[in-house]
Amino acid sequence: MPSVTTTLPDPADIRRADPATLVDYARAITREMNRYTALLGLVVTKTETDGIKTTHQYTSAVHWLMHTTGMTEPAARQIVVRARGTNSAYTIDGTEVPAVAPLTGLAALAGALTPAHVDVIVKAMTAMPATVSEEDRVAAEKILIGVARAASPVEVKKAGDRILDTLDPDGPEPKDPPERPERELSFQEHRDGSATLKGKLDNLSYAQLRAALDPLAKPHSTKEEGRDTRSQWERHADALVDLVRLAMTVDEIPTHGGDRVHVAITVDYETLKSGIGTAMLDYGGVITAAEARMLACDCKVIPAVLGTESEQMDLGRSKRIITTGQRRRLVMRDRGCAFPGCNKHAKHTEGHHIIFWILGGPTDLNNLTLLCERHHRLVHCGGWEVRMGGDGRPDFIPPAYLDPNAAYLAGRTKMRIAGSSWYRRCA
Template sequence: MFYPARYDGGVSGNLSTLEPPQELWRRSGRELADEVRTRLEAMWRLDAELGQYLVEIDSRGASKLYGYGSTAAWFAHMARMSRGDAKKYLDRAHGLNPGRNIDGTELPAVAPATGAAALDGEIGPHHSDRILHFLKKVPSFVSEEDRSKAEKILVELARHATPQEVVKAADELLARMDQDGKPPKDPDPPERKPELRVRQRKDGWFDIDGQLDPITGTRLSTILDPLATPRPAGEDKWPDLRSVPERYGEAFGEAIAMLANVPDVPGGDRAQLLVTVTLEDLKSKLGTACLDMVSTITATEARMLACDCQIIPAVLGTKGEPLDLGRAKRLVTPALRKALTIRDGGCAFPGCHRKPRHCDAHHVTMWIHGGLTVLRNLVLLCGAHHRLLHKADWTVRIAEDGLPEFIPPDYVDPLRTPKRNILHRPVAV
């Protein structure tokens, strides 16, 4: 049986200096958070150092050292894990660390900057895996210099961002590197068309299923969402106990009833849609537009919508701030809501992907404390992060560029570095 030497911390590790978790009930909240952060960093360092050992063992040959057919088989037995999990661990180790070929020549690491950050305890395996996956997708015609720059951008982002934000930034970098994308497998892919199947059962009820194109689906959601909101508690104080499918089923019935009551207009009143386009795309007449901050449509589709919908145009600057906002009605609240939707794109809390329809407008300076109901004092937050901001020690402010940024409590980040959500806007690279 192979027994590793006791880890003594050395230069890069701190496990031997960590105090054992005794009498935790005596620790303050700040002390507990600090200990968690210290152990996380030590764990990430150890994980990266373990990868170095695995690469060295693999370069010598597990068969020669231990009699196993492969390093993955030996490590699976050693770590008491599946062969597949051991292979993933070994693949990550080879991606982050240099190795040696059979002839003894050096084999460079796929992601040296990522490996260095992992050894410093600044990023964990969940970040490293996303960056390695991105580097495998970089086209071969991209220069080594550009490839290295892209990796460093993602590593720098990973030091303070979620894996989901790293993936988004990686997708944007890949789109810039390979603007043509992968060639389609089928030269003539079948055209995808909307479908709707309506079947009446013997008991008189109807079964409905199908698929809708983004424009039609957005129109339907625009109509159904307000009708499907939970009913407020009345005098009896009973909450709305309907499930989400039940609420949307009844909302669909209401929409059909309203449509039937509109004479001479089969489609009823036209749905109001929000279409955004960057100032650069507007000037060049190229690119894409965003439909209700959810779906991406082409400029041609946007022009088609203009023939049959009430379009609210909005022009965005380079940082995503509203430069001009058209209004269908002279009502302050809807206009502010549209401006917030354009600026924030959804919940503004770092790493949150929730869309505008699931968000509330939160006053940065509370209204009861003299805060104004203006764009520079409002931010979109989903229910969970709205409650977090009111209950926890997070704070929000509007930066000089007009965008919201959040300051974490010291037990999350001792430096209290302001953070932003990059999931709803292009990553600044």
Template sequence: MSGRDSPDHTNHHATELHLIREIDGRGLSVAHGSSSTAVWLRERLRISIHTAKRSVALAQAVDHRPALDAALVAGTLNVEQATVVAAATQGLPTDLGPELVDKAEAVLIGQATEFEPAILRKAGERILAHVAPELADAADAAALRRLEARAWQGRAFQLTRQGDGRVRVTGWLDEAGAATVDAAIDPLCAPRHDNDEPRTPAQRRADALVEVCDLATRGDHLPDSGGGQRPHVVVTVPFDLLDRQLGAGMLDTGGRLSPPQVRQLACDAHLIPAVLGGDGQVLDLGRGRRLITGPLRRALEVRDRGCAFPGCDRPPRWCHGHHIRAWADGGPTTLDNSVLLCGYHHGVIHRGHWAVRLGAGGLPEFVPPAHVDPGRRPRRNLYHRRT
């Protein structure tokens, strides 16, 4: 047999749908103490509530559509295809005459002999163009407006902390909003020019989202976040522990950062020393110190022209200023002690496997770990160099 149900098997499904409609119409499920026919089916047939609801909906549909019922009984189409046809006819404009609805249903039942459900569903979305082309454009526009309104109303974005160091990102966007997000992160999702790109496509998209937000927080276009302050990330860590590379940081969101992450953020940050009492009360707040900004930042961009890590093509606006010798270790905030790194390669350097230094000509060069190059020969970024 083909993938289509045999007549006996399809008759079994048709009979089951007739019984469900009878049970639903007589209210037998409520008489037996269930809140609905779907709940009753879930308990009796041990199926999911979603499957039960779909069965009830299809049973009601075939009860009102004799031609669809007859096709299902005859084995002309299977249950999944019947569900698609029922949804397509129910989605037609309410002011469409019954003759045209019947015609649309007949066309789709005929196409069920050729198409599996996914293709049949696409045909159902365009069925009005076949049976009433003069109405199709207006109906399609109205349907699109309804979809857009529903998508806009249902837009959502949530960050849920899992308690294991991960934060789950969930949400919904309408098509226009998703297109904007795609346009922003797509240029950042390409694999690095390195031959050993370790990230999966999903990881690259996650990094791209963070990079876009990082760029926004370092610019001048976002509104103040309260108290006249530009948007910022607050990390609290005892300075002596930061100096000894031991201190975990506490974010203002309640999350915790490892010492390498804290030191990475401190490379190009607005540091405000604070004296805290034993209970965490702020006793004295010093003046902030901004690192690698102004003329120094511009000089760094002229020298490095983008992320200086070998093979990276990130432009200066996507980069952080990194202290070659950490500021917390006494490293000066000077051009000779600075290098531009994108967010990804900034993390690579702070994980300690690669080393960075200024080589001949005062240009940054990177020493790879032994597992990348046993000879640990220094490398430079040739992407930004002018010929």
């Protein structure tokens, strides 16, 4: 990485500087701002490469950046897009995902390009078709960087448009009208138990699926988190999971082998009790013990608990631990997901044992709260703690990396998290 050493002026030096020196100061400070912005992009790339969901329990780099830095959603999203365009990343299996503008990333790290210039170049390089040779791509990027060093982002965009017209004068090839596909669905299972779905639907089936998914895939908006940070594809995937969960609660759902549809988990009792280790799904995949404990909260998943000699100790319960009456009272109290700032409706929430059920937590209202799937996972796997306040409502305590100075305020409606006020959901 290029190394640039700059001594920045003190405020006192700026106040007594002459006009020529002020120009030098402005350029030096801007150069350092460019470098630090590019370095932050490297941090985002490294976090995504390590697995942001596994490491920090966040499904979105934008959401993670908002919480860890306190910046707004548009600013965080812009940094993430810029980072992905200028820095190569690696998938879990070690496959490199090359950046579309790697030379631009190096120039930004040297402080030579402002974020606005980088954004224009990344957009221009992304628009180039796959038919453009690597040699032409490199030459085009070098030209754009040269223009950016001396011209405004507007001029860089014009240069990018002229280059694209030269390299791809005919534009994208027209596509043949698609044929009506047959309905099919396939699952490509991976070694970690996850799967890639691939399928086709006829037009009527697709319309029906979208009609069911779209209301569940609407972006949520909260005062604390700002706009929904999930991409359209992430929201559709979450909506499909919600649809499956809703379907599994319907009495008319078909049985399998005489039983209601369920998912079985096999886990060593000590592993489940400690929350450290893994559990095996009946389809062969694995999840963490912390996730198994989360799923056991509402008994939507039936745990098959084994002792030290693999003897069967508990096959779960034939119905949910939380009764219908208890859930109704929870809905009246929490109104929906109780996590600060979340507006998920009660029908999309799960019952959570504040003192974990596997650790002996009772199934009564003083030990229960409602959480949506995202925040349920965050509480179990992301270092958050829940305690019942003196007013009979749950308080949420953040992990130390979000705010090492956050203190639990019993019986109050407000606490400090990452420099801003976070409120429990109030009636």
